[in-house]
Amino acid sequence: MDKHTDLSSDIELDMEHAVVEEITADVALYRTLVSNVYMLGKPTDKNWILIDTGIAHYHERIIAAVEKRYDIPPKAIILTHGHFDHVGSAKKLAKYWNVPIYAHTKEIPFLDGTSQYPPADPTVGGGLLSLLSPVFPTDAVNIKRWVEPLPEDGHIPFLADWNYIHTPGHTPGHISLFREQDKTLIAGDAVSTENPESSLAMLLPIIKLYGPPAYFTHDWEDAEQSVNILASLDPKLLLAGHGLPMQGKALEDGFKKLIADFHEIAIPKHKRN
Template identity: 55%
Template sequence: MNQEPFEEPKDEIIDMEHAVAEEILADVAYYRTLMVNVAFIGDPGTEDWVLVDCGIGHYAKRIIEAAEKRFGNIAPKAILLTHGHFDHVGSAKKLAQHYDARIYAHPFEVDYLTGKRSYPVGDSTVGGGLMSILSPFYPTNPVDLSKWIHPLPDDGTVPHLKHWRAIHTPGHTPGHVSFFRHKDRTLLSGDAFITVKQESSMAVFIQHQHVHGPPAYFTPNWIEAEKSVKKLAALNPRTALTGHGLPMEGEIFQEQLLELAMNFKELAIPKHQSKLH
């Protein structure tokens, strides 16, 4: 369980040319680390920017390269985590060391980020494809980011992001959070919902866009997960970047998110588990 899947090439053969953030809005961009997104919030060239999530392991140099192309040789004001699963914190320690930056997460997530608690092992019985079958072998042991970790404020404010709010969206993990900016209804939902069928390796490969529930193999609390999706749908977000999948915006996205919220049991919860909820 300790060994990370998806081993990356040795540093000396990493292709930095393609380490470029893709812009969603003028001050929001993302970079995909194999199968999971990290976000950059801040206008290009600014000294006031924030990194959201840290991707899988062995991607620190590419994330730094993408950041430097967007902001120059400027460290982020903070690193924010939606949650602590291996594919969102895999490069966190190296990034925190490089930038000497504070890492913020929800208080309920801190134990999983300071070596005190482990996540449940992935559930291969949820079906849907190779990603689910392999999930029991994904790392679940806690990382230890004690040197850098700080709890997000209880009032929902986000350090260094004046117009954003942190929204507690548990279910996928106890301390999962999403980040929302009301003025233009931009949402970073982490894995509360995603825009690709993450259980299927083929869907992940082709990145077919469609709103889906959280990755089923790593979601232990479906009651809370449903509440979280309904909470986010009620915000009527216009643009969303999720932990997995391509960004979505506009009416089609809003319709699909509302449909997921209204029919969560049928669309998101694995059939063999839906009877329990």
């Protein structure tokens, strides 16, 4: 992998923090400060992709994590959506690796500088992250040079065994990724496996199925429908944008409870109209 001299020393320093957790032989997790980054492909694969990019200024650590696992850069970056904690390092990573960024067509206006997300709602959830949410960036990023629409047929470029599913609600163009052969689901922020409003949950995670982060979710009807779609896939392994992997009976029971009690578990009782 070619290195740019201005980043090489920073990447070397970040190597000790670049802890990559192998979930399966061809799925790896790197937990950034706020959200999760996933790598799809075995270490020997020539065609592998990166899912999401964490917050801004995290590109050195992500590059270091990638270089611990792979000898070559990804073929592409796939964004589940464009919120700041998933797209923050996308531009610098795409530039460093010279690779395209793919997103759903309905998400691209938030990625090419033309649209902004609605402001966060600090009145929901009750946790510290909800209270801090007004300072989270909502301004449109501009990665127009790099971003391309995903194929309309649900195909994931470079990965024949994966497909994406449009799961709006948290954002208009939010997607989840699914592999039918082993029923692995990468859900982005359609659901979470830690309390998405709690900063303490990031330090002391307790695996439980929650809805999407409430302070940034603006269409709860779509969000509920997306959860139902994901549950209907009968996933055996869930990898969310926030929280630890979830599988087995806990996952099955978690989806059943979330569907049955979605309004109580996910939708804030006091939310901004």
